[in-house]
Amino acid sequence: MNVLLVGRGGREHSIAMKLYESEQVDQLYAAPGNGGISDIAVCTDLDEMDIDGLLTFAVEKAIDLTIVGPENPLVAGIADKFHKAGMRIFAPTKQAAMLEGSKRYAKEFMQKYGIPTASYASFTHAADAKAYISQIGVPVVVKADGLAGGKGVVVAHAIDEAYRAVERFLAADHNQGSTSSIVIEECLEGPELSLMAFVHGSNVYPMLPARDYKRAFDHDKGPNTGGMGAYAPVEDVSAETLERITNTVLQKAADGMKKEGHPFTGILYAGLMMTEEGPKVIEFNARFGDPETEVVLPLLKNDLLQVLLDVLDGKDPQLSWEPKHCAGVVLASAGYPEAYEKGILLPDLTPEDSVIIVHAGTRITADGLVSDGGRVLLAGSRGDTLTEAINGVYGWLERRHIQPERFFYRRDIGQIVLAEDSAV
Numbered sequence: 001m002n003v004l005l006v007g008r009g010g011r012e013h014s015i016a017m018k019l020y021e022s023e024q025v026d027q028l029y030a031a032p033g034n035g036g037i038s039d040i041a042v043c044t045d046l047d048e049m050d051i052d053g054l055l056t057f058a059v060e061k062a063i064d065l066t067i068v069g070p071e072n073p074l075v076a077g078i079a080d081k082f083h084k085a086g087m088r089i090f091a092p093t094k095q096a097a098m099l100e101g102s103k104r105y106a107k108e109f110m111q112k113y114g115i116p117t118a119s120y121a122s123f124t125h126a127a128d129a130k131a132y133i134s135q136i137g138v139p140v141v142v143k144a145d146g147l148a149g150g151k152g153v154v155v156a157h158a159i160d161e162a163y164r165a166v167e168r169f170l171a172a173d174h175n176q177g178s179t180s181s182i183v184i185e186e187c188l189e190g191p192e193l194s195l196m197a198f199v200h201g202s203n204v205y206p207m208l209p210a211r212d213y214k215r216a217f218d219h220d221k222g223p224n225t226g227g228m229g230a231y232a233p234v235e236d237v238s239a240e241t242l243e244r245i246t247n248t249v250l251q252k253a254a255d256g257m258k259k260e261g262h263p264f265t266g267i268l269y270a271g272l273m274m275t276e277e278g279p280k281v282i283e284f285n286a287r288f289g290d291p292e293t294e295v296v297l298p299l300l301k302n303d304l305l306q307v308l309l310d311v312l313d314g315k316d317p318q319l320s321w322e323p324k325h326c327a328g329v330v331l332a333s334a335g336y337p338e339a340y341e342k343g344i345l346l347p348d349l350t351p352e353d354s355v356i357i358v359h360a361g362t363r364i365t366a367d368g369l370v371s372d373g374g375r376v377l378l379a380g381s382r383g384d385t386l387t388e389a390i391n392g393v394y395g396w397l398e399r400r401h402i403q404p405e406r407f408f409y410r411r412d413i414g415q416i417v418l419a420e421d422s423a424v
């Protein structure tokens, strides 16, 4: 079979590695891919958002299945275009992707179907939003309605800070010419958990639970990022709780979208806070999480292509998992998530022992492999215990002798940390 993978990050490299193991994949193409993906797939220089270009490419290359990594093409309607052309794609339609594409839509949907989440109100006018904030007080969470690449959430501990977020998000929306909307949410407390599932209509097949680390620095300090590390499975959450989340969140969401006339096909990702009142949803994503995918897929025993085909055919893919642990630590460019330099030569990336190197922002040049993004790579490792997996990654990273003026990584992946200060 010919497969086209859309995307260029660590998540996509991890999906590509898993597809590479499949005997059913004859040719794997990636658009646009990265320095790691190009070792195992044919990369084509098409942007993720060039949906017409991707469709033409898929038709030309007789692609049997297209898999989409990032959210933007989903929200832009890549699945709808492929369906219209009779091409198979494992992705939600534009309407179904609204679960991720609009925070307001997601909140209204959760309320309608009784899915546990933080209480909220949505606003289009700054004055109303501020009046509401002054009434409920801080801490409070302010969220931009649309896709913001991880930059649309502020957990404010001071009224001023919340007001500033309101102004900033509404102004940004105005600049893009879109309808301005923000969501103001109750601030939840507790450890976070990510649970992803393969979904097709009412069929929901959950993966192993994972925990990611969104803040830039140790002990959850610093700004939010695209993710600085992750591990799976998460042992402090019982099998019973996972079943409860599957039933009260994922299954309800799948059934609800079907009732809405927008059945969901693809990866449904629930970002949850384990509060004293039970698990509550902080966000839905309509795609594989990054970096969760990089620590979950290495534990999947099944052939990933077969899983996706089974799910699309309405068959139970019979998911089976290694009884192991996987941890991943992101190596980022100094300065990330603010300004950083690109094109810096990377240290020797030869994997040792059980270490898996997942490329995120890398590029091959005549001088060798160089950095090409804020998150450069993820070093992952499997182990019989979480400690073994973590030690495997940190041992490997220490032997790279990373220069702090060039790259950095968090040293506390695997520990439970509760966010305290604000995320900007």
Ligand code: AMP
Pocket (backbone or CB within 6 Å): 118, 141, 150, 152, 153, 155, 185, 186, 187, 188, 189, 192, 214, 224, 271, 282, 283, 419, 423
């Ligand atoms: P999101 O983009 O919705 O995943 O939010 C990014 C991060 O902001 C989450 O991972 C949480 O750490 C934090 N966050 C989002 N919503 C809430 C909430 N209601 N209460 C506390 N923290 C939140």
Ligand code: GLY
Pocket (backbone or CB within 6 Å): 212, 226, 227, 285, 288, 289, 290, 291, 292
């Ligand atoms: N790890 C969070 C996300 O993929 O959005």
